[in-house]
Amino acid sequence: MADKYDHTKIENKWQASWLKDKIYQASENPSVKNKKKYVLDMFPYPSGSSMHVGHLEGYVGTDILSRYFRMKGFSVLHPMGWDAFGLPAENYAIKTGIHPDKSTHANINVFKRQLDISGMSYDWSKEIDTSSPEFYKWTQWLFIQLFNKGLAYKKKSPVNWCPKDETVLANEQVIDGLCERCDTPVIQKELDQWFFKITDYADRLISGLDNIDWLDEVKRQQINWIGKSEGMEINIDGIKIFTTRPDTLEGATFMALAANHPWLDKKYEFTTDLKNKEGEFTGKYVKNPLNGRKMPVWAVNYVDMNYGTGAIMGVPYLDERDREFAEKYHLDIVEVEPNQKLWKTLEEKGLGEKKTNYHIRDWLISRQRYWGCPIPMVYCEDDGWQPVPESDLPILLPLDVDFLPHGESPIATSKTFQKGATCPKCGKAARREVDTMDTYVDSSWYFMRFCDPKNAKEFAAKEKIVPVDDYVGGGHVVQHLLFARFFWKALYDQGLIDKSVGDEPFLKLRAPGWILGSDSRKMSKRWGNVVTPDDIIPKFGADTLRVYEMFMGPFDVMKPWSTTGVEGANRFLGRVYRLFQLSGISSQQKTENPNVISKLHQTIKKVGEDIENYKFNTAISSLMELVNTMTQDASEISISDLKILALLLAPFAPHMMEEVWHAYLHMDSSIHTASWPSYEAKYTVKKESTIIIQINGKVRSQLVIDSDKATDQKLVEAKAMKDDRTVKYLDGVKIKNIIFVSGKLLNFVTE
């Protein structure tokens, strides 16, 4: 009786061996430069709750892709790192007193261990950690580059303020007027804040999407977020409005102004419940420039001061929102038809001018928080805000701080942070910025650092920075993608990125679908349906987990976890292992069975194509078919064909294939450094073809003919006419037409 496969022992053995032999380190050899692949996962935030199997799905996908590309001879850059700054670690520190640096690194160790036991082929020599001074030195340096080009600026601005977290929130972090994290109602507060001028890039962030391989859905989200709309600014009796429909001006019967519009004499207070339109008549009227109609001016809750001019014309006949408002307050509704000529007329009369508005705002990056990258600026009474000299970088995050929120950055409580701060221009004492940067800044350039992670002189050498070929991560990360694309474009424009690599950072983007609990609910502690790699690997092994996750269904769709499904994947690998054990005993020189040979070549073709297209589920099912075919005649299978099977399975089940590669196929070097097998087209076609015979589109019979004859219509027709089952249907009817699909199908159309 052959040995049973001891997954724990074998997986540990090979993981140690791979690490020792450094087989996953990307080649630095410049001769392979034109054959490189950069395969990247969105790096994780190392949260306190460990990874679950859902997080792993994308990582397994990119790991398979990386292993496949390596075997195809590419120099593969496949690194991993940590988006280590962030609010949860700081909140945890407030609660427990444990320093964020300590808890974050404990979490990183958990994540890293989980990735390692899953058999990931990361090149850990390139690991990065955004909270390390070696990394954030360059985050600060990049901030200064943006500042020097006028792309970073400070301004007083009303910001969303969460009274509980005592911090500023980005627009995106406010959900229905509540703080994204703690559901506290958000209030407005005036603060001096740093912004990045992403609006300068709004148009290019749209047009750049044309040239990259992303799902349309994700592109659409980017476009919606930027929210470009072309319209007209019209001066109505002293009030400037923005509209995309100047052609409906004749139907305007009232004016609607944001509650805090400067034209208003007083501030109006309305409910923030936007489902309920609210307004108040100001007592004043303006004249419709087109027809002289007297239009009452209302202050309303459904117009936003931050968009357009903060004022609109109310056209209740044609706009649903205006209609709703007009009906509530009994305002006039007049029937009009849109008049496209008005675009021109208004412009000619000097009443309006064409204008493009964007929904996207400049990116507010200041955070009154501790656990983030310090902003490398000092304020001088005489010279204003100045960047610190490059030689002073990094500005270290001080350790002597009080974490408890006091309405300003905890860094302000440090006794050491301000020491020796001087103005680089005049040398006088200056005050350091105590805010930190939004963590999205870190993740906007980390993928560049991976190209040259140890560089102590530059953020990354220009000649080493390349765009990501395959980027995989959550599809709902609109902002991260926008911010990262903005960074890349800005640095590209400054000549910090080589022109030849283009101005888009992520050439291909794919998002894994959620893995739901076995109850079809989102995995969460609340439902008790969370499955982690630590639940599965000790029992079934990493290879089983990997094969199952990839086999569950299409990569990009939601799918529920199934314990029996895991067992099925485990059974499949058991059959594979026994096949190698069995065949290892009776070694054939050459596989003779033509069915096996053609199946083998078809599978080589299909698995390669499927991997490149992220169709891992069908790649595995075709491998299952191959294994089933081979198992039927296991004693006839040659060693060289078994090697091919091992190579095809190696990206999916790297440990078991490494084991059989050595133990049963007697190879010396790692299977993961071997070459991907090639197929011969002549073997992928079967010797015999099955021709479907249809009568009026209904399948009535089938013929098995030598493939080289199956393309001959006359011959196929003649054979079909003699076929008993066909004859039965053609007896006594007139054939009107015959459709022939070469090598596949013959359809008799009768009257």
Added chain:
RNA sequence: GGCCGGGUGGCGGAAUGGUAGACGCGCACGACUCAAAAUCGUGUUGGGAUUACACCCAGUGAGAGUUCGACUCUCUCCCUGGCCACCA
């Protein structure tokens, strides 16, 4: 309200104009076993028909259309998921 998906056996899914249900799960029966587990084999869309096989009909949310032929393309409708949202 806007944008984007999805609807196929008991279940996850396969098939992007040419034999619907590959592959896997589950289930049933059989082999091995004292027995069980593991493993192997057979069957498994529904209905009809047959001692049995061959066979026949229906069938991919509903309805229409295009086509020799539609899960696949077009239109209408129903259901369902996601993202954004008073964007003027």
